[in-house]
Amino acid sequence: MGLIGKLMQALFGSGRNVVAETAEVFRENAEAGAQRRTDERAQALAQHAAEFARDDRGAFDRFMDGVNRLPRPALALGTLGLFVAAMVDPVWFSSRMQGVALVxxxxxxxxxxxxxxxxxxxxxxxxxxxxxxxxxxxxxTPQVIANVEALDALRSEEPAAPAPADANPALEDWRRAARG
Missing domain, CATH: 1.20.5 (Single alpha-helices involved in coiled-coils or other helix-helix interfaces)
Structure with a gap:
């Protein structure tokens, strides 16, 4: 082992990478970040799969789930039906509403x-x-904010003005020679 290697081992101990450890204080370890994102996606997929997994529930449970899904559509369609009934037969609708007034x-x-x-x-x-x-x-959110800031920075940069057509030195020499 070289002199510098022995010196670093004496100062920091073996098996440590001081440069990498210091850099990770200021910047995320890309490999560890990728692993965390992969784990997060795997957990989300597992949760999604568990949500839609077929469970062996009995006929009564399935029936009750169906019954629990009825009130909202029944209320919405019933209300629309009342509007239709009011337009089709106003007398019939009015007599029913008089009955409701007695509740x-x-x-x-x-x-x-x-x-x-x-x-x-x-x-x-x-x-x-x-x-x-x-x-x-x-x-x-932090990634989205960084993306928006980068886009705003691009928007604020003004495009460079095109060079004038007569800024060509060879063309200037030719014009001088032609006048000449």
Whole structure:
């Protein structure tokens, strides 16, 4: 081993790369960063696969999942149906709405509570799913900011003005000789 190698081993110990360790303080290790991104993608794919994996649930569970999917489409299509009924047969629609006017107020409150709990629970579930997905989006924010800043720097640079046609020295010599 050479003199410099022995000196470095004496100062820093064997098996250490002081230059690489110092550089990693200021700049990410590209290989380790690539490995982290690969692991992150693999975990995302595994999560996606687990979400859509076929599970062996019973007929009752599948039936209840189907029933749970009915309220929103039923409310939306029912409301559209009311508009159609009002246009097709206004007398029939008016008589039905008079019947609705006779529904006691506590029953309206009960309906409001049921609908609020159903949609409130769904809103909370979707909100939690959204917050989990937004965490992945926020992890990409520094890279997006760097990209936007690089694009802004390109936009702020003014293109160089083209050289005038008479800036050609050979052409100038030829013109002088022609005048000559």
């Amino acid at each position: 006691p107020e506590p029953l309206w409150w009960l309906l409001g509570v049921i609908v609020s709990f159903y949609f409130g629970a769904r809103h909370q579930l979707k909100g939690q799913e959204f917050r989990r997905s937004i965490a992945g989006t926020l992890a990409r």
